[in-house]
Amino acid sequence: MASSTNKLLKVKIAPSLLSGDFAQLANECQRMLGFGADYLHMDVMDGHFVPNLTLGAPIIKSLRPHTKGFLDCHCMVSNPEQWVDDFSKAGADSYGFHIEATKDAGSLIKKIHEANMRACLVIKPKTPVEAALPYLKDVDMVLIMTVEPGFGGQKFMPEMMPKVTAIRKEFPNLDIQVDGGIDLTNVGLASSAGANVFVAGSSIFHAQSPKDMIAELRKIAESKLNSSLTPSQL
Numbered sequence: 001m002a003s004s005t006n007k008l009l010k011v012k013i014a015p016s017l018l019s020g021d022f023a024q025l026a027n028e029c030q031r032m033l034g035f036g037a038d039y040l041h042m043d044v045m046d047g048h049f050v051p052n053l054t055l056g057a058p059i060i061k062s063l064r065p066h067t068k069g070f071l072d073c074h075c076m077v078s079n080p081e082q083w084v085d086d087f088s089k090a091g092a093d094s095y096g097f098h099i100e101a102t103k104d105a106g107s108l109i110k111k112i113h114e115a116n117m118r119a120c121l122v123i124k125p126k127t128p129v130e131a132a133l134p135y136l137k138d139v140d141m142v143l144i145m146t147v148e149p150g151f152g153g154q155k156f157m158p159e160m161m162p163k164v165t166a167i168r169k170e171f172p173n174l175d176i177q178v179d180g181g182i183d184l185t186n187v188g189l190a191s192s193a194g195a196n197v198f199v200a201g202s203s204i205f206h207a208q209s210p211k212d213m214i215a216e217l218r219k220i221a222e223s224k225l226n227s228s229l230t231p232s233q234l
């Protein structure tokens, strides 16, 4: 819910397992949590909404007994309504859906909450922020894509930052996630704009020390995040 009572937001780092070794998924999750990750970001792709195929509820179900980590599922799927119950039963903690894929975001958010998951509304780069705003009072997180969804390893789009700023202005307490090409060169820009949850695949998994990378991303984000807030928001 949007609120006039404000608080300091918590920075959360969410390694994208898309860049990990799928054959070692449970170990990769444990490794990332051991390195200080807050969320485990799971990229669900159906080969229809995006031109790539990854994983679905059966894999989340197999993974669940191996980790207590927060399974942040980003569902890049057509007909997101179809998979809510499966992901809930599988043990997902958060269900992210694309606003472009549903005709009734309000009912979908309700369905996700009734299935005991957190709801995250996601928008693609070409979708205007105005499409998301009416629903943000009801979600637990919003995800602003900073690449076209479908693949890891793409270049961060700084032109998405005004969307983040617009949302932060209206929703001082909402978790705002950014995803796509996040690394040490742009995490400060995103956190200054008001993002506080950072998905990073390539920069963490390909780092010489993923542990140091998580710590560095967090340090920069924490140093910049509250610079975006006005005194009345602190």
Ligand SMILES: O=C(CO)[C@H](O)[C@H](O)COP(=O)(O)O
Pocket (backbone or CB within 6 Å): 016, 018, 019, 041, 043, 074, 147, 148, 149, 150, 151, 152, 153, 154, 179, 180, 181, 182, 199, 200, 201, 202, 203
């Ligand atoms: O949602 C995604 C792709 O659709 C991925 O989470 C994202 O791109 C992360 O990977 P990288 O940090 O390598 O860009």
